[in-house]
Amino acid sequence: MxxxxxxxxxxxxxxxxxxxxxxxxxxxxxxxxxxxxxxxxxxxxxxxxxxxxxxxxxxxxxxxxxxxxxxxxxxxxxxxxxxxxxxxxxxxxxxxxxxxxxxxxxxxxxxxxQITMLDKLPEENLFSAASAEYKQAMVLRSDVIE
Incomplete structure (x- = not known):
């Protein structure tokens, strides 16, 4: 070898x-x-x-x-x-x-x-992100999960 x-x-x-x-x-x-x-x-x-x-x-x-x-x-x-x-x-x-x-x-x-594309989780810190930014990140993520 x-x-x-x-x-x-x-x-x-x-x-x-x-x-x-x-x-x-x-x-x-x-x-x-x-x-x-x-x-x-x-x-x-x-x-x-x-x-x-x-x-x-x-x-x-x-x-x-x-x-x-x-x-x-x-x-x-x-x-x-x-x-x-x-x-x-x-x-x-x-x-x-x-x-x-x-x-x-x-x-x-x-x-x-078949190809499966991995989705990386949003790198938002729950405690530092503005609530609107965090909500938008979660909405985008939930669209991918379904």
Missing amino acids: AEENVTEKLDDEKRTLTIFGPETEFDGVLEFSDDLIITGKFNGRIKATGNLEIAKGAVCTVEKMTAKSIVISGSVTGAVEASERVEICNGGSVTGDIVTARLRIENNVNFEG
Whole structure:
């Protein structure tokens, strides 16, 4: 298994970037908090708080893939969930449902599944907002929930 760790300065903080090389095959449950790029094959479940990239040529079959952001240039079969964003790049393929706050799909992409967009709660402080502002935030939120 070829694995490479690189420390980069991402988002003004030190984060470790791990790369699973093209000859890497991983079966099982993978949990991580920094950033990972998969260029080989993965089967199983991914639970991450960092960023995940599925590179061109990579093949992932997952029960569920969860991360902060997910960029897909390769092939993914299974549920995909990102708290911030999912991006499917040119030539990428996803067969499975996507749950995310933001979604970008480029041209020449194969996608089969359903998309659920996450709604972030209003960041209003109940005690500092004027009653009219708070009421308007709640009205907008209730329209989304129904």
